[in-house]
Amino acid sequence: MRIRGRASQTGEPSLRRSLVLATLCLSLLVVSVDNTILNIALPALVRQLHATDSQLQWIVDSYAVVFGGLLLTAGGLGDRFGRKPVFLAGLLVFGAGSAGSAFAGSVGVLVASRAVMGVGAAGVMPATLSILMDVYRDPGPRARAVGLWSATTGLGIAIGPIAGGWLLSRYWWGSVFLVNVPIVVLGVAAALLLVPDSRDPEHRRADVLGVVLSVAGMSALLWAVIEIPQRGWTSPAVLGVGAVAAGLLAAFVLAERRAPEPMIVLGPFRDRRFSVAMTAVAFAVFTLMGAMFLLTQYLQFALGYSAFAAGIRILPVAGVLAVAAPLSTVLDRLAGTKAVVAAALALIGAGLWLASGTTPADGFPHLLPALLLLGCGAGLAVAPGTAAVLGALPRERAGVGSGTNGTALQVGGALGVAVLGAVLSGRYQGRMSALLAGHAMPEPARRAITGSLGGALAVAQQAGGALGTQLAAVARVAFVDGMGLAFGAAAVVAFAAAGLVLAALPSRSRSAPSRSAPSGPASGESGSVPTSAEDPRIPDPRRSRAATPPAS
Template sequence: MVKAQRRDWLALAVLVLPVLLISVDMTVLGFALPYLAEDLGPSGAEQLWIVDIYSFVLAGLLVLMGTLGDRIGRRKLLLAGAVAFGGASVLAAFATSPALLIAARALLGVGGATLMPSTLSLIRSIFTDPTQRRIAIAVWGSGFSGGMALGPVLGGWLLEHFWWGSVFLINVPVMLVLLVAGPFLLPEARDPSPGRFDPLSALLSLAAILPVVYGIKRFAEYGVEPLAGLSVLAGVLLGVVFVRRQRALTDPMLDLALFRNRAFSASVLTNMLGVFALVGLLFLMPQYLQLVLGLRPMTAALWLLPMTFAGVAGSLAAARLSRRLPVPWLIGGGLLVAAVGFAALVTLGVDSGLAMLVTGMALVGFGVPLSETLTNDLIITAAPPERAGAASAISETGFELGGALGTAVLGSVATAVYRSGIPADADEAARETLGGAVATAAQLPPEQAASLLAAAKESFVQGVQVSAVVGAVLLAYTGVQALVLLRGRREEPAAVATS
């Protein structure tokens, strides 16, 4: 066990850069959509694909890319991904048609899938001391949670000064830094005996995950409908085929034995449920700030910054507190703190609620990253060093699925409550979303407009309140579950890996 040196901490700084950008990319596009829609004129379906194709491809390729990094080298895959991500960013920035932008976003997903598992698995290779490794993962997690909240602020500033393509061009200089510094600062790491590569397993992993993510997003957009259900069912069935094949292979692409380790499987599940609540919250709160309280996009984004600072504080606190307190207590406690944050959001109103919103989101922003810093540490150390890439990919896949589920479930709950409060004779667009109600009201006489907006805002707030109750109950359950499943694991995660 060797203590990290100055060069290793510089390497960590390099590894945080792509994580920061990938998380920014998850949230920055929402602010650019109105501008690129005006410029490129995409149809409704094309606009959905512009938003969704990135996460579809990213989620579908994570397991494959994590395994590929174990085989060819994680640094090599990371640098190749930086080239792909930078090139795709330029293509997206100067896209002249919706089809070209969709293709560029798909390539961004490919690049992102190579970057994410490589960064976390390389941290495992560089930082062998458990305390320093937790600090490194805390910094990595801070970049991720900070980037998600930084996206709207950065996007708002760029769009006030430049054209919509600038939200993609910010990726290019960061990727250039990674390409220049990476070969000098990052060590190469791979599985010395990877075995035979199975193309069918690679195809099945993609074919299983893509329909599930697509179906979840269909549920979020259209509610319960046949295509979404069939898509999820097809993905599950293909997932069963994938699992059966992995069990039959001498050299499986995904080592299912990892899930026999309780620390690993419980941490993946805890991660997924924590992200479920966090991303669902980030889906609802910008709408509340802008459409209910009437704040400008940039002002709304600034009110989200306390959550960012709390996320950084939670990630860094995890590394410090884990020296004194049992890890299961911290993981469970962090999620229970986040549950209290969700409970605070139940008090939000139509005309007031900024103070309680900031308090609630800060508690969620602190608690979820605190727990996930430690679960990520358990995940990558529960796997053998040569399989760190595959283990990291499983963690990131759980993150993507948790985020998709959070948007789908909490978004659908809020939408269902919203629709129940809108008059039956209202325009269909007003019944679909609060944004549709605002647009419809602008075309009505003043009295009718005021009546519709009052009903729409009240219904949306009620939807947020019900979703907050669901989130609070889920996080409380997840916190208790983590305490139960990880109980007695007071030893360092490195020791857990041998169990």
């Protein structure tokens, strides 16, 4: 199949490159949406599967745990065996996990199916970015393509509740997963026809020890964090698994330093532009994912909106984010990554601080300015941060680079749900336990009331009368109080991250462009001189031979 268009440096016609980008973004959108689409269905899961707060966090985070734990491995496999095969395999596994989740009849089955979806998503996300980096080799078009990729990532997170609400207004809760299947089929068909294959031309050997240590360490770390709300910060299990995670990750770093052909290049982590930018992106997603987890429950449980009405009220986040993400690349060229990312995190912090003042008497209009600030900040942060991360690696190691960046996104999101959920649950359970102290009631009812706001509202509905009304009102007050505390804590994190960026992220280079390099901006930092990782025309001493162009 030949599509005519102006040829680029890669040999791919411009129209074909655009179709490849559209295919990659569609596939990325579906795996990004699944980070948040389930949030809008949480009340339905409480009612139909009788899930507790802890189980809700596991249902949401089981996807992120496996997704984040396997991203580095999947990126390395794509570099070695080909990005296109890994991309296609990831889509197929993701589709199978989606079908299993749609028809899950228990919390355990749903958690397991969501984990299978995470396996597939881990194959898709790094492959999309590494294929993009290989197809778009000119710095200018590549920066715009990365901006669209970043916008798709953030947009998927933001529109998940809207899509889920629309589906739940017409179908059962499993429809939020079943809708993925036809999109996966379309993505596979388009990829087979359009997407070129590429790989690391040096044919590095598989780093088996690195794979095992990275997956085990990351999974243990996320398990410990997710279990904190249920078991407590000082639980022997949490502390023990956390210590094991720290040991495994330390062993991973040592093994990668000594490995002749490591799965991840550790050198860029000494570059503050790489490490600080990655940290900033992780904090941005930490706040966005955590906020979505809390807001979708608040809108339905506390304010009484339907799933679709709640999803519509998340639309301002998606709309502002969709505008801000492409705009961030322009601002990056004008002001530099440091200024843009710091300002973005400050906007996120301001929005969360405003939301932390929400009271039970406040309605949605009080939250609207906070949502606008949150969406704008998240949209401005991701693209420049991602471009700065990728600029530190040679193009043929783009799979590992995108896997490292994707791991930061997923770990940040999982920690956001777990940490903010822990703060909310701790305050809510403390308030409700104190209220129920000294009152005789069946133990199942007590567990339901303290387990989640949804459980308390269900008990209140069964009790009826003045007692039920009073219980529902008190439970909503306790939930909103816990949500405000969680938002306040997230705001502090966002402001601290903005300070870190201002203090540690290097400013853009003031040096004059090299004659051998294009005068335009490189990927991510306005005015900086492109390195070999950013422009394939500049020789890279780390390469034994030039990268081969992708097959058409």
